[in-house]
Amino acid sequence: xxxxxxxxxxxxxxxxxxxxxxxxxxxxxxxxxxxxxxxxxxxxxxxxxxxxxxxxxxxxxxxxxxxxxxxxxxxxxxxxxxxxxxxxxxxxxxxxxxxxxxxxxxxxxxxxxxxxxxxxxxxxxxxxxxxxxxxxxxxxxxxxxxxxxxxxxxxxxxxxxxxxxxxxxxxxxxxxxxxxxxxxxxxxxxxxxxxxxxxxxxxxxxxxxxxxxxxxxxxxxxxxxxxxxxxxxxxxxxxxxxxxxxxxxxxxxxxxxxxxx
Numbered sequence: 001x002x003x004x005x006x007x008x009x010x011x012x013x014x015x016x017x018x019x020x021x022x023x024x025x026x027x028x029x030x031x032x033x034x035x036x037x038x039x040x041x042x043x044x045x046x047x048x049x050x051x052x053x054x055x056x057x058x059x060x061x062x063x064x065x066x067x068x069x070x071x072x073x074x075x076x077x078x079x080x081x082x083x084x085x086x087x088x089x090x091x092x093x094x095x096x097x098x099x100x101x102x103x104x105x106x107x108x109x110x111x112x113x114x115x116x117x118x119x120x121x122x123x124x125x126x127x128x129x130x131x132x133x134x135x136x137x138x139x140x141x142x143x144x145x146x147x148x149x150x151x152x153x154x155x156x157x158x159x160x161x162x163x164x165x166x167x168x169x170x171x172x173x174x175x176x177x178x179x180x181x182x183x184x185x186x187x188x189x190x191x192x193x194x195x196x197x198x199x200x201x202x203x204x205x206x207x208x209x210x211x212x213x214x215x216x217x218x219x220x221x222x223x224x225x226x227x228x229x230x231x232x233x234x235x236x237x238x239x240x241x242x243x244x245x246x247x248x249x250x251x252x253x254x255x256x257x258x259x260x261x
Contacts, residue, residue, distance in 0.1 A: 004067070005164055005195045006032040006055050011064035013050050024050040026218040027064070032164075032197065037190040037229070039206035040199045042215035049168075051215065052199050056089055056166050057081040069163045086114055090157030092198075094169040096149045098141045104128060104152045105137040111160045127155040131185050147178035154185055158194070165189060167198035171205055177239045183208045184232035208232055 011028040014021055025047045032038055032055075042048040053059040054066055057073050058081075066074045068088055073081065085091075090111075098107045108124040117123065128137055131151040141149050150170060157165050167186070171179035187208065190196045198209070206212050208230045214222045 002033040002035055003069075004031050005034050005036070005069055006030075006197075007065075007067040008051075008055070009065040009067075011051075011054060011061050011066055013047075013054065013059070014062045023218050025054070025061070028220060030213065030220060030223065032195065034163075034195055035190070035193055036195050036197070037187070037208075037210040038195075038197045039209040039212045040197065040215065041201070041203075041206055041212055042221070045217075046215040047218040048199055048215040050218075052166060052168065052197070055197070056091065057085045086111060086160065088163040090160065090162040090165045092150070092153050092157050092165060092167040092170045094172040096141065096146075096153045098149060098152055098156075100141050103138050103140055104133060104144065104155075107141075107152055108156045108159050111156060115160060117160075124155070124159055127159040128152070130158070130188075131155045145178070146174050147181055150174065150178075150182050151185060154182070154189070158189060162194075164195035164197060167196070169200060170198055171200070171202070177236065177242065179205065180232045180235045180239065183230075184236060187229075187232055204230070 008028045008030050011025055012023070013025040014023055028051065040048045040052060050059070054061055055068065057068065057076070061074050064074065065072060068084060071084060073084055076084065105121065105124050105128065108127050109120045112120040112123060125134070125137060128134055131154050133148060133151050133155065136144060136148060141152070144152065165186070170186070171182050174182060183205065186196050186198070200206050207226060210226055210229055212224050212226060213220060
């Protein structure tokens with residue numbers, strides 16, 4: 001049986017706002033396994049972002065337990081949570097969060113620097129090669145398209161060989177073809193055995209995943225297996241290639257007019 005990467009036990013989160021208490025999460029119980037590819041969905045205020053913050057060690061629960069690869073993270077202090085994040089989690093955000101004046105290579109090296117890793121440049125180059133940016137390593141974010149910037153973000157997320165990748169609306173700012181290209185990268189990362197969890201509002205994006213967990217009013221409304229996940233590589237084949245040369249449309253030949261005097 002696959003090992004449990006994330007486990008929530010009676011996980012709850014409350015926010016006190018003046019004299020009101022907002023129940024963002026209510027007694028969540030769920031397991032996410034090694035090799036899962038999970039979409040977290042739900043309307044605004046459903047609790048999905050709070051759940052992601054808790055399993056991403058960006059916040060602590062009000063009640064309950066949260067385990068990341070067997071580590072009880074619910075009661076860890078800030079320094080302990082930072083260490084867990086750097087070791088076990090790779091983050092991919094909607095707005096990329098890249099350093100604007102730094103090359104793709106140096107952006108990807110950052111987590112390795114924080115971890116005190118050796119051979120940082122070589123490892124970062126390998127990560128960029130995996131996402132198809134081997135020829136763009138020296139480019140700054142301003143010199144890259146939105147899709148290429150997101151690939152850099154994914155390379156940065158996988159460079160430390162984390163237990164799981166967390167994506168927060170990773171295709172939210174991208175057009176249809178670029179979104180499919182990014183989902184193809186996530187699917188390839190998942191095929192290599194990595195656990196991937198993304199938050200998305202888009203049903204068609206969620207259908208690329210193996211599993212969809214739907215939140216509503218702070219609770220899990222439904223946890224479903226996707227029987228036949230969409231293969232992004234196949235979808236890309238059906239979309240027009242923006243780099244393909246388009247044959248110029250011939251100008252219409254004017255008909256010769258005959259005038260009679």
